[in-house]
Amino acid sequence: xxxxxxxxxxxxxxxxxxxxxxxLNHPEKVRPETLALVNDAIxxxxxxxxxxxxxxxxxxxxxxxxVLPQLNHGLSLQIASGASTExxxxxxxxxxxxxxxxxxxxSNYTRYFAGTQMSGVLVQASSADVSNITxxxxxxxxxxxxxxxDRPGYFVSVDCTAQGSLIAEHAVSxxxxxxxxxxxxxxxxxxxxxxxxxxxxxxxxxxxxxxxDHGEITQAPDGFMIGRHLAQKGAxxxxxxxxxxxxxxxxxxxxxxxxxxxxxxxxxxVAGCDGNPLAWSGSVGLTTCSPTGYELGRxxxxxxxxxIEAARAGTDRAELLAENHQELVRxxxxxxxxxxxxxxxxASDATGLNLGTFL
Numbered sequence: 357x358x359x360x361x362x363x364x365x366x367x368x369x370x371x372x373x374x375x376x377x378x379x380l381n382h383p384e385k386v387r388p389e390t391l392a393l394v395n396d397a398i399x400x401x402x403x404x405x406x407x408x409x410x411x412x413x414x415x416x417x418x419x420x421x422x423v424l425p426q427l428n429h430g431l432s433l434q435i436a437s438g439a440s441t442e443x444x445x446x447x448x449x450x451x452x453x454x455x456x457x458x459x460x461x462x463s464n465y466t467r468y469f470a471g472t473q474m475s476g477v478l479v480q481a482s483s484a485d486v487s488n489i490t491x492x493x494x495x496x497x498x499x500x501x502x503x504x505x506d507r508p509g510y511f512v513s514v515d516c517t518a519q520g521s522l523i524a525e526h527a528v529s530x531x532x533x534x535x536x537x538x539x540x541x542x543x544x545x546x547x548x549x550x551x552x553x554x555x556x557x558x559x560x561x562x563x564x565x566x567x568x569d570h571g572e573i574t575q576a577p578d579g580f581m582i583g584r585h586l587a588q589k590g591a592x593x594x595x596x597x598x599x600x601x602x603x604x605x606x607x608x609x610x611x612x613x614x615x616x617x618x619x620x621x622x623x624x625x626v627a628g629c630d631g632n633p634l635a636w637s638g639s640v641g642l643t644t645c646s647p648t649g650y651e652l653g654r655x656x657x658x659x660x661x662x663x664i665e666a667a668r669a670g671t672d673r674a675e676l677l678a679e680n681h682q683e684l685v686r687x688x689x690x691x692x693x694x695x696x697x698x699x700x701x702x703a704s705d706a707t708g709l710n711l712g713t714f715l
Contacts, residue, residue: 360401360402360403361403362376362377362380362403364401364403365394365397365398365401365403368397368400368401369393369394369396369397370393371390371393371394375390375394376394379391379394379395383447384447417472417473417474417475418448418449418475419449419450419451419474419475420439420443420448420449420450420451420474420475420477420478420657420660421450421451421452421465421469421472421474421476421478422435422436422439422451422452422453422478422479422480422653423452423453423454423455423462423465423466423469423477423478423479423480424436424452424454424455424480425454425455425456425457425462425480425481425482426454426455426456426457427454428634429632429634430631430632430633430634430649431480431502431630431631431632431647431648431649431652432480432649433634433649434633434647434648434649434650434653435478435480435501435502435649435650435652435653435656436452436653437649437650437653438649438650438651438652438653438655438656439478439653439654439656439657441650441653441654442653442654442657442658443657446657446661448657451469451474453465453468453469455482457482458482459482459483462481462482466479466498469496470495470496470498473496474496475496475497475660475664476496476497476498476499476657476660476663476664477496477497477499477660478498478499478653478656478657478660479498479499479500479501480501480502480652481500481501481503486500486503486505486507486509497510497659497660497663497664497667498510498660498663499511499656499657499659500512501652501653501656502514502545503544504516504544504548504682504684506680506682507680508677508678508679508680509680509681510659510660510662510663510681511680511681511682511683512652512655512659512682512685513682513683513684513685514545514652514684514687515684515685515686515687516544516545516546516548516549516552517548517549517552517555518552518684518687519548519549519552519629519631519645519687520548520549520550520551520552520553520554520555520556520629521552521553521556522552522645522687522688522689523549523552523553523599523627523628523629523643523644523645523689524552524553524555524556524557524599525556526643526689526691526695527599527625527627527695528556528557528560528563530596530621530625530695530696531596532563532595532596532597532625533563533564533596534563534564534565534566534594534595534596534597535557535563535564535565535566535595535596535597535598535599536566536567536586536595536597536598536599537550537553537565537566537567537568537598537599537601538568538570538571538579538583538598538599538600538601538605538606539568539569539570539571539573539600539602539605540569540570540571540572540601541601542572542573543573545630546601546602549601549629549630550601553565553599566595568582570582571600571605573601573602573604573605574602574604575604575605575608576604576605576607576608576611576635577608578605578608579600579604579605579606579607579608579609579611579612580608580609580611580612580615581608581612582605582608582609582612583598583608583609583610583611583612583613583616583626584612584613584615584616586598586609586612586613586624587613587616587617587618587623588616594624595624596624596625597624597625597626597627597695598624598625598626599626599627599628599629600626600627600628600629601630602628602629602632602635603628603629603630603631603632603635603636603642603644604628604632605628606626606628606629606635606642606644606694607628607635607636607637607642609626610626610638610639610640610694611638611639613626614639614640620640620694621640621693621695621696625643625694625695625696626640626642626643626694626695627643627644627694627695628642628643628644628645630644630645631644631645631646631648631687631690632644632647633647640692640693640694641692641694642692642694643689643690643691643692643693643695643696644689644690644692645688645689645690646687646688646689646690648685648687651685652685655683659681659683663676
């Protein structure tokens with residue numbers, strides 16, 4: 357069977373060759389009814405554009421690349437969803453690569469996407485050291501997600517300090533005598549959450565704060581063991597509230613407390629911090645911060661569009677990259693059965709956000 361050409365598509369749709377070209381490369385320039393005719397013809401004929409030839413001819417690739425460290429955390433899945441939705445809205449496609457937590461592979465994927473003339477690249481960095489990633493930003497629009505940085509470049513991050521502060525404020529509102537914080541501060545995100553908790557607790561010296569730098573933040577069994585250990589203490593020694601620096605640890609702690617014969621939240625209330633829906637399948641609904649990954653992905657794409665539009669307006673790329681462009685996504689607190697028995701949303705700053713993407 358002969359290969360279908362762009363000319364075949366034009367004849368099938370009853371339009372000019374240039375119209376098909378615009379439909380493929382600049383759909384925003386084509387009337388919706390004409391674009392529908394071309395797309396229908398492409399579907400009927402099974403036409404597949406020769407991307408390599410088009411790029412060699414100097415064409416642009418209206419696709420963004422997204423590099424994720426893993427796909428076993430709700431944040432990454434939400435980032436992919438938010439980036440895909442916003443890219444499509446802006447007339448771009450999205451290709452996703454998973455680096456499996458390997459910083460070298462992460463850098464290689466970023467370099468690969470830049471080499472294939474993607475319109476821009478998003479990277480959810482696996483560590484705070486993004487020097488190997490940002491080297492590519494001189495070649496292509498790039499935005500780094502889930503990293504808070506003051507270095508030159510484009511960054512979008514959750515306000516992790518605010519996550520800790522919101523959860524600590526909620527814990528204080530429960531009237532506790534003792535609060536225990538569990539989880540190793542092994543990432544910049546957990547360090548900032550703990551800072552937010554400490555800042556709030558400094559206002560309440562009458563409440564005993566016990567910070568346990570124990571528990572791998574991705575291991576629910578660690579949370580289980582810590583929760584059971586705390587529950588087995590005497591009534592005058594155990595905490596009234598346990599805060600997990602991650603939802604995975606907090607969910608494990610709930611099960612450990614219940615396994616020790618105590619009730620959540622009646623005997624010990626429990627809260628998480630990071631808004632990871634993949635950790636919300638426990639026996640008691642977890643109080644935590646809202647999922648923020650969708651917004652990270654959405655804003656990351658908008659940062660790429662900002663860089664593209666600046667280049668079209670004649671702004672020198674070196675000038676763009678000389679400054680820090682950091683956006684922080686303000687979290688919400690979602691109170692559930694693990695602390696109050698009720699489900700509520702408290703938004704400290706909901707400006708410009710679509711709540712439907714958080715719940």
